[in-house]
Amino acid sequence: MDPAADMDMTLDTDIETQSILLAAANHDVRALRALLSNRAGSANVQDPETGATPLHAAIAACEPDAEGDDTATAGAASANGAAANGVTHVNGAGGDAATVTAEEAGKESEREKLMEEAGKTVKLLLQHGAIWNDLDANGETPGCIARRLGLKELYDLMVDAGVRAELLLGRLDEYQPLGDGDGEGDEDDAGEDENEGRVAEGGDAEQAQGTVESGNATVASAQEPSQDQSQQNLTNSDVNNAKYLASNLTFTADRLLDADANGVMMSWETNLMSRSAELLTPTEGLRILNVGHGMSIIDTEFQKRKPSMHHIVEAHPAVLERMKRDGWYEKPGIVVHEGRWQDVVPQLVEENVMFDAIYFDTFAEDYRELREFFSEYVIGLLDPVGGKDGEGGKFGFFNGLGADRQICYDIYSKIVELDIYEAGLDIEWEDVKIGDLDASGEWSGVRRRYWIPDKYRLPTCTFLG
C-alpha cells in the first residue's frame, strides 16, 4: 500500500477512536450513536495509551475533577442520601441547616442527572456490543472503576451486562463440544487458563476472567458473546483436573499446595467451612456427603456432629494416602469413595443412596462442573424430607466463583443463583466477613492470590417450595 495512504488510514482510525472516546466521556448519546453506526465493533475501540474503552471513558467521566467538582462522588459516597448529611448539619451547625440541606439537595439532583446520562451512554454502548470486561492500563474493567468511584447504578449495569454475557456463553457451551478431542490446542488452552492470572488475551484487549475457586479452578472469561469469543471459553477442564490429580501436593499446617504452588486449600477458610457445616447439619445423626476432602477441615466439622453416615469423595492419591494415615477410613460412619465425583456420584444415584446434607468443594474444575453437579445429581441425592425434623436436605458449596475480582464475584453470585433456581433449588446467602489476608501474610509462598472480596457469600440451598 502507498505509505501516504497507509498513514492517512491510521490517522483516520485514531481520530475515529478519539471521537468515540470523547463522545462516551461527554455522555453525548446522539453523537455516539452516529459514530457507532459507522463501523461494526467500534464500541470496543481502546485508547492506545490508557487502554480505556468507551465504557471506561463513560464511567470514569463521573469522577470529580481535581478542582473540587465533587458532584459525582459526593452523591455517590452518600448513597444513603443527602438527607443523612442534612441531619448531621441540623444537629451540628444549627442555623446553617436549611442552606446546607438545599446545597446537598442540589448536588444530589446534579448527581442523579449525571448518573442518568452516564447510564444511557453505558446502555447504548452495551447495545452496540461493548465488552464488559476489557481491562484498561490499570487493570480495571469499567465496572471496577464504577465500584471504585462508588457509582452503584453504573456498577449494577456492568454486573448485569456480565451476567447476560456469561449466561449466554454458558448456554452456547451447552450446544458445543467441550474441546474437540483431537488434542489440537486443548492442552495448551487448559494450561493457559489453569490457575494463572485471571487475564486472558481476547482480541485486541485484555479481559478480566472470573474464576470458580474452591481454592480452585478457572472459569469463564466473560465478554459480550460472539461465536468466536465463546470458543475461548471452551477449555477442556477435564485436562486441567487430570493434570492437577497427577501433580504432587505439599501439605503444611496451614495450607495444601499443588505442584505449581497454587493454593488448593488454606486454613484461613476454616471459619467458612465450620459455618457451612453448622448450617448444613443443624443436628446430630444426619447422612452427609462431602465431595473434596482437601485439608479435612469440613469433614472434621461434620464428624463433630456425629453423622449416621458420612460419605467422602476424593480423587487425589496424595490426599487419599493422607486420609488413610490419619485414620479417616476407620472413623464412625465414614465411607471413602476413591475417585472423581464424576465417576462416583452417578453410581450413588443409581444405588438410591440419599443424604440430608451435601457439600461440594473441588479443585481445578470450572463452573460447568459445579453446575453439572447441582443440576444433574443433587436432586437425586438430597432427601426432600430429610434433615432436621424432616424439613428437607441441604446443599452447600464453596463459593469462590470469580473471587479474584469483586465484579466477577458479584456476577457469578447472580449466575449461580439463577442456575440453582433452574435446578429446582432455592438459595439463601449469609455474608461472612473475611479478614485482611494480606496483613496476615496468607499469600506468601502461594503462587496466586485467589481471594479478593472482603465478604464471603455463603450459600445454603434447599428444595424449592
Ligand SMILES: C[S@@+](CC[C@H](N)C(=O)[O-])C[C@H]1O[C@@H](n2cnc3c(N)ncnc32)[C@H](O)[C@@H]1O
Ligand atoms: C479445596 S479442596 C477441599 C477442601 C475441603 N473442603 C476442606 O475443608 O478441607 C478440594 C479437594 O477436591 C479434590 N478433588 C479435585 N477434583 C476432584 C474430583 N473431580 N473428584 C473428587 N475430588 C476432587 C482435591 O483433591 C482436593 O482434595
